[in-house]
Each structure stands twice: as C-alpha cells, then as structure tokens.
Amino acid sequence: MIRLANICKHYLLGEVVLSILKGVTLHIAPGEFVAIMGPSGSGKSTLLNIIGCLDVANNGAYHLDEIPVTHLVDDELSNIRRTKLGFVFQMYNLIPRISALRNVELPLVYAGIAPQERKRRAFEALERVNLADRAGHIPAQLSGGQQQRVAIARALVNEPSVIIADEPTGSLDSVVSAEIMDVFTTLHGQGKTIIMVTHEENIAGYAQRILRLRDGRLESDEKR
Amino acid sequence: MRSAFSVCGMGDWKAMKRGKGLLRGKMPLGTMLDICLQALQALRDNRLRTTLSILGITVGIAAVMTVGAVSEGGRHLIFTELQTFGLKTIWIYREPAEKDPRKAVRSGTGIENADYEAVKNARCWAVKKISPVVLAKGEVLLVRNGHRYSNAQITGASADYLAISNDTLQKGRSMRDEDIARNRPVAIIGSDVQKDLFTNDMDSIGRKIRIGGKNVTVIGLLGDKHHDFLSSIGSAGGNANSRIILPYTYLQQMRGNNEITYFQIETSGLADTDAAVSQLKEILKRRHGERFSYKAETMAQYIKTTENILRSVTAIGIIAASVSLFVGGMGIMNIMSTSVVERTREIGIRKALGASRSDILTQFLFEAMLISLLGGTLGLLLGIAVGYGLAIATGMPLTPSWLSVMIALIVSILVGVISGYYPAFRAAGLKPVEALRYE
Numbered sequence: 106m107i108r109l110a111n112i113c114k115h116y117l118l119g120e121v122v123l124s125i126l127k128g129v130t131l132h133i134a135p136g137e138f139v140a141i142m143g144p145s146g147s148g149k150s151t152l153l154n155i156i157g158c159l160d161v162a163n164n165g166a167y168h169l170d171e172i173p174v175t176h177l178v179d180d181e182l183s184n185i186r187r188t189k190l191g192f193v194f195q196m197y198n199l200i201p202r203i204s205a206l207r208n209v210e211l212p213l214v215y216a217g218i219a220p221q222e223r224k225r226r227a228f229e230a231l232e233r234v235n236l237a238d239r240a241g242h243i244p245a246q247l248s249g250g251q252q253q254r255v256a257i258a259r260a261l262v263n264e265p266s267v268i269i270a271d272e273p274t275g276s277l278d279s280v281v282s283a284e285i286m287d288v289f290t291t292l293h294g295q296g297k298t299i300i301m302v303t304h305e306e307n308i309a310g311y312a313q314r315i316l317r318l319r320d321g322r323l324e325s326d327e328k329r
Numbered sequence: 330m331r332s333a334f335s336v337c338g339m340g341d342w343k344a345m346k347r348g349k350g351l352l353r354g355k356m357p358l359g360t361m362l363d364i365c366l367q368a369l370q371a372l373r374d375n376r377l378r379t380t381l382s383i384l385g386i387t388v389g390i391a392a393v394m395t396v397g398a399v400s401e402g403g404r405h406l407i408f409t410e411l412q413t414f415g416l417k418t419i420w421i422y423r424e425p426a427e428k429d430p431r432k433a434v435r436s437g438t439g440i441e442n443a444d445y446e447a448v449k450n451a452r453c454w455a456v457k458k459i460s461p462v463v464l465a466k467g468e469v470l471l472v473r474n475g476h477r478y479s480n481a482q483i484t485g486a487s488a489d490y491l492a493i494s495n496d497t498l499q500k501g502r503s504m505r506d507e508d509i510a511r512n513r514p515v516a517i518i519g520s521d522v523q524k525d526l527f528t529n530d531m532d533s534i535g536r537k538i539r540i541g542g543k544n545v546t547v548i549g550l551l552g553d554k555h556h557d558f559l560s561s562i563g564s565a566g567g568n569a570n571s572r573i574i575l576p577y578t579y580l581q582q583m584r585g586n587n588e589i590t591y592f593q594i595e596t597s598g599l600a601d602t603d604a605a606v607s608q609l610k611e612i613l614k615r616r617h618g619e620r621f622s623y624k625a626e627t628m629a630q631y632i633k634t635t636e637n638i639l640r641s642v643t644a645i646g647i648i649a650a651s652v653s654l655f656v657g658g659m660g661i662m663n664i665m666s667t668s669v670v671e672r673t674r675e676i677g678i679r680k681a682l683g684a685s686r687s688d689i690l691t692q693f694l695f696e697a698m699l700i701s702l703l704g705g706t707l708g709l710l711l712g713i714a715v716g717y718g719l720a721i722a723t724g725m726p727l728t729p730s731w732l733s734v735m736i737a738l739i740v741s742i743l744v745g746v747i748s749g750y751y752p753a754f755r756a757a758g759l760k761p762v763e764a765l766r767y768e
Binding site: 154157159160179180183184186187188192194198199200202203211212214215216217220259263 | 360363364370371374674675677678679680681682683684685686687688760761762765
C-alpha cells in the first residue's frame, strides 16, 4: 500500500544544498508495524513526514493506496491526510484551549461529519484509549501519558488505514511509554498499519520490522 | 470496541486520481458553523486584545454615522427653513452689480407700476401670483406709537404678497384689493413690531401707529417665522418677524414716486421657475429696451447652492471619519497577523488533521469579520446615541435612516474581510511541516 521509489529530499540553506534523503526505496504492506531508526540528522523524521504527506519529496515517486502522492497539491494532500492518515506526535500537539473530546472531534469537523455523529465517534475513540472519563478536560488538566492517548484517539477517529507516529514516547517516562506502546500493539493487532520513528531500541522492539537510516539512505531493513 | 478497523476511503480513490475530485466543492453547513464557533472561541481567549480592536472599529463607524446624521439633520433643517418662503418663489429686480457703465449711470429701480400692469395683463402661464414689493430702504420713516419706537423693515406689497411668501396671520385680516387701489393707510405687523410698539396685554388690531409722521391703522398680525440660518441670505434676509406690510401704493405715495423695488412671484409649478423668469424678463426688456438689465433669484437656486455646500461639508466630514475607520481596519489587520504568527503551530496541527486551505482561511477571515461586525454594531448604536444626544442638545432634527444602518453594517463587514484577508491568506498557505516545527 505504501510504495516509495528513489525518494530524494533536500533543503536550500542560503546557497548550500542540504541533502537529507538520498534515494530511499521502500514498500510497506497493509497491517505492518514499522519502526524507523537512525541517528539524528539521518533523515528519519523527514522520511516520516513525506510518508505522512506533511512534506513532499523533491524527487522520486510515492504511491499511497495506488495514489501518486508526489503529484498532488496542498489541498489534495490535506484530503489524503484527512481520509487515510492519523498522526501522533512527540509533543502531543493537542489544541490547548479546547477539551479532549473537542480535540478528538477536529478531524471529523474537517471531514464535514454532523455534530451528533461526530461527538459519538469521538467519544468512542476516547473509550478505545481508556480516557472516556477525561473527555471534558482540557489538555493542561491531563498528564503527558493521558495527552498522548488523547492524541492517539484523535489519530484513530477518522478510521485511517495508516498511523504515523513521530517519537510517540519521546516525552514520556518508561512506565507510561510502555502503556502507550501497549495501545499501539493493540491497534496493530486490530489491523492498523503503524509507522513509527523512534531512537529507543526497546520502543522499536514493539515493531515487527525495523528500518535503519544513515545519511539519508536505508542502511538496514530487518523483519522479525 | 470494534474488532477491526476497515480500510477506509478505498472506494473514493478513483475520484482522488482525477485530481479535482479531491477538493471539496462546497463546505457543509455544519463544518462552516463549527469553524465559526472556533473563531468565536479564539476571540474569547484573547479578550483584551479583541476588545481593543472592536473599539477601533466602533469609533470609526460611530464617527461616520455621526457625520452622516449631522449632515442629514442640517439638510433637513435648511430645507425646512427654505420652505417657509415657499419653494416656488422667485424674485426679479434690477441687476445691482451692473457692469455696463451706460446702464449703471441710470438711477431708479428699473421697475414701475406700468410694468406691473403689463405683467398682469400678459397673463404668463408660468406665473401664478405676483406682487410688486416696495422697500422703504435708505430713508427715514420713523415708526412709533406714543413713546415706543420700532426699527421695523417697511414693505409695500399687494394683496397676494402673504400667499406668495408663505406668510400667515395670527390675528386680524389681510390686505384687500381695494386697500391697494385706494392707497389706504393700513398695516400688517410682525410679532416683534407688536412687542416694540404695544405692551404685552394690548391688542394692536384696529389701533393707529405713526409711520413717517402719518397715522396708519393696524389690521393684521403676522404669524411667527423662524429661520436663523437664512437670515443673512439675499432678499430673503432680515428678521421676518420685524416687518410692517403696507399697500405698496400707499408707501409709494409717502415716498412720492411710483418705483417698485422688486417683483415677488409664485410660479405655477416647481419646474416652472426658469420659464417664469424668462417670461418676466422678456416683458421688462420689451418695455425698457436696453436701459436696464435684470436679475432673478429663485428658491430653487438657494436650495441647490445650500445642497452643494452641505454636500462638500459632508464629504469632508465623511473622509475625516473614514480615516478613523481605516485605522480601525489596520488594527484588525495587526491583531490578525499577530494571531496567525502566535497560532502557527495550531494551524500546522489543523492542516495535519486534514484542514484545507479554505477551512483555515474561513476560520481567520471569520474572526476578523466578527471583530469588525461587533465593532460596527456597537459603533452603530453609539452613532445613533450620539445623534439623539445632538438632537436633544441642538434641537436639530436627526433621523438615523435604515439606509445608513445598512451601509454601516456592510462597511464594517467589508473592513473585516479586507483587513483580515491577508493574514488569513498567509495562515492558509502555511506548510504543515514548517508550521508544526514552529515554537
């Protein structure tokens, strides 16, 4: 379902061309749980952003569910993110002023779902991460682990086929990290494709497949 | 919990491949409402800042409204005053600023009783009523009653004069044709003359006063006329309540000539003033040849002149007030730009969650519109309040019209859209990766 062919990404820093990805070719099948690892500056986050349609490659071809993503414009990418992808970030990225439930509802707002249906589905997603009792709290009233679970609920609410997680446990202690990883494991068991960036070996250990990047190239691809 | 997640959206990928299908054509009403609610929330979160920008627009709209109301009130006031003279009135007299020295050298008013007869006999269709007017100007006709004196304007006229100049009588009777024909010593006096010559409780009707050493019987008392604004304009000038009206024939007899100072005419219709002027000038020219030239003043002319003056005054006022509205708009642009920068990360999150450009644009544009619409509504209320305050303080009739209310609201929405557009456009164009990375 995810096919990357010779993906290149570079940035211009003044006159200097900074090459981040130097031709990455990759297939990810539906239902896989993939961890992307590598030292900082290896391009793992950039690769994840491209897979998550938050960024576009300069070169190469990317097909998501047979859609040639590399040829899409801004609003079309928004549409792909809205329908096919769910995001979990290191810093949770919840909107601070609104309740957990409203945060989870957001993707449905942009999908044009009616308010009643939206509320029902958002509540259901919060139940899945065991946070239904915190639906009315704003992010500041929740712990880091709880915020991250709200973020996971938000990523799930649109029923996406792929979940993109950028260091989802990066800001959490080991106990809470384990809880969060259990949630991901459950989701994987339910058939979700999960693509996660991490720099912690034990977190990567939850995945079935580990991709290692070095200097913008795929160094290894181990399946377990 | 559901056992498995369906792979969503597989069905619509063909539509996606077509490219265009990816863009949602029309935003559902629910989404629209939600985005608007979010905008409201954002405004509530920055209460002080929002209040200040609302205030900017409030002041601007109130200023524009007040200028509009004052000028509208002024126009109404002036029009009411002009109407007290009769809108169909024209005056014809010898050109006072004669340029031709051969004409200027001739003395006299250039109009005499024979001219009046000729005009009457000509039966001009545009002329409904005409009165010769003789002013006792530049000569000493002392007006007194015992030891009480009056500095009244002495006007000789015919029986039609009161009707032409929109004058009414409080008491007594008007002049009759036989008073004119027989040079009768009768007078109609204004209320100020009554105060000058009689004590408060005395009825002046039927009493004799002395004018230029002759006994004249008071037969009528004029109704009061108020026109402070116009008291200095042309032949309409002077204190209208300090007039003594006599048969013009009697005044001519006192002065010992048959000169008429001017004709005062009521035209048949509002549109007939030009025709009446040319008909009368034609008769006078036929009778006097090139000896004199004549000038006509019309009420329509006055109205046009005052309207022109008012229009320029209003325009200047509106421009001045618009500056404050413009500054208010800049305030909105400023606050929205700040807001976009502050919420860069939030915009990134929203875009990551699938918000389209138009979703973001709508949200920020709506915030700007809400600020300016709130400001506009408050400004409208303030403007109306100031208008009523002025009306009470000055006695000017102020009428806030529905039109100005509509215009104020539309203008404030426009100000919001225009000043909010650039910041909103910038927000919508943010790239999600960069926005998410923003600290």
